[in-house]
Amino acid sequence: MxxxxxxxxxxxxxxxxxxxxxxxxxxxxxxxxxxxxxxxxxxxxxxxxxxxxxxxxxxxxxxxxxxxxxxxxxxxxxxxxxxxxxxxxxxxxxxxxxxxxxxxxxxxxxxxxxxxxxxxIVQVGHIEHFNPVMSFLEKEVVAPKFITAERLAPFTPRGTEVGVVLDLMIHDIGIVLQLVQSPVKKIESVGVSLVSKTEDIANARIEFENGCVANLSTSRMSLKKVREMRVFQESGYFSFDFMRQSGHLVRTTGLLDYAGKLRTGTVDPQDPTAVPLEPVPIEKGEPLALELAHFTASVAAASQPKVGGALGRQALEVAITITEQIRAAKQA
Structure with a gap:
């Protein structure tokens, strides 16, 4: 090339x-x-x-x-x-x-x-990998233990040629696969169809060989848009809003200190400002513009892109497994 x-x-x-x-x-x-x-x-x-x-x-x-x-x-x-x-x-x-x-x-x-x-080159448009939030997570997440993700959107006919797992949840599947870096051991899924022929609401629990567990929830029947994720590891946990490109972290040391103050009564449990939250500095940007700039740079340099065909295929395989479990349950 x-x-x-x-x-x-x-x-x-x-x-x-x-x-x-x-x-x-x-x-x-x-x-x-x-x-x-x-x-x-x-x-x-x-x-x-x-x-x-x-x-x-x-x-x-x-x-x-x-x-x-x-x-x-x-x-x-x-x-x-x-x-x-x-x-x-x-x-x-x-x-x-x-x-x-x-x-x-x-x-x-x-x-x-x-x-x-x-x-x-084939780059797959998993746009959240170019969200500035993801750039921070890729640097800071080490051996995650538990991940939760919630992705909600109002209903629109666009995209209903596939179910909500392939339409929306696959974003979070791709993120989780990138962060965990371990083979999938087990998947358990549930979902329901409300207005389309395919699932409109879904939840999946993904267990990895290294012990990490991810719980993903998605819906295209919401009144508002939500794109949030929490990642828990030994050093603490991260909470991020992909839509607003904002987030905070809570360190384990800070939590232990806070718990000690609760036991001794030196902190008011009703005071939300007492929780040791640390804002995460994120330089905001348009993810699609960052994604296309990366793609064209990869083409110019004949280099493999950040989200190549292998990751795209792996995310699709997990999404199809989830979809098949949901549809099999409906037919049972």
Missing amino acids: AEIDANASVRCGVAGVGSLGQHHARIYASLPKVEFVGIFETDDVRAAEICAKHNCVRFDTLEALGAACDAVSVVVPTDLHERVALPLLAAGCHLLIEKPICASLAEAERVLAAAREHDR
């Missing part, structure tokens, strides 16, 4: 400029050392809007888009990922495929096999 000339821009395109793909187009058009070439889009009105806004070309076929680009974002419904990715890889494009990598493991294997055959 050859690097792109240091003086050349990475030529980028987007396949699918709907509610999310339009932001890929916006960011590519603004990134330094990137030439935003054009799009493939089946909706005439949306295609005309994006081309006028960013002065780019609408291509009639995926093959034509691929021939004109070094790298392309695949931002179409999950069940179309393989169909869109394969011709782009055959045309010689590096790909950023929005999460999940595909709708099935068989599809994912074919896409990754094609990437190997054509010596192309």
Whole structure:
């Protein structure tokens, strides 16, 4: 895999400029050392809007888009990922495929096999890995013992071609796999369908070989958005809000000191400020912009991306196991 000339821009395109793909187009058009070439889009009105806004070309076929680009974002419904990715890889494009990598493991294997055959990068769009919160966790989390995650969102028809596990929970699955760094030992899952044909609310307990346990809850039937995670380890615990890019830590030493003061009555148990919380300094940023900047830099340098196909496939495998457990329980 050859690097792109240091003086050349990475030529980028987007396949699918709907509610999310339009932001890929916006960011590519603004990134330094990137030439935003054009799009493939089946909706005439949306295609005309994006081309006028960013002065780019609408291509009639995926093959034509691929021939004109070094790298392309695949931002179409999950069940179309393989169909869109394969011709782009055959045309010689590096790909950023929005999460999940595909709708099935068989599809994912074919896409990754094609990437190997054509010596192309596949980065999977697990966007939370580029949230500044995750950057802090990757540095500070060491041998986590217990992780809880809650991800809630209001209902929207977009994304219902898959269940809530593949739609939302897979974000937290990817984060947990990255933090724990241990094979999965056991998964126990429950879920219910309310307004779609697939699960709309789900909970999964994932036990790892190293003893860590993760409890993940997700819903697309909430009145508000929530993206929170807590990580417990011997040194204390971290509590983070991925949406607000904020958080705090509580050290074990501080908790022990607080408990001692409670026993001796030297602290008011009703005083929330007495709990030894330490704010975590986080430099906020737009995760998608950070993700696409990393992708284009990886393409230019011919280096493997932070969230490559292997992690994308592993997250998909766990998500499918959870989904299958939920559906098997419904049929029992």
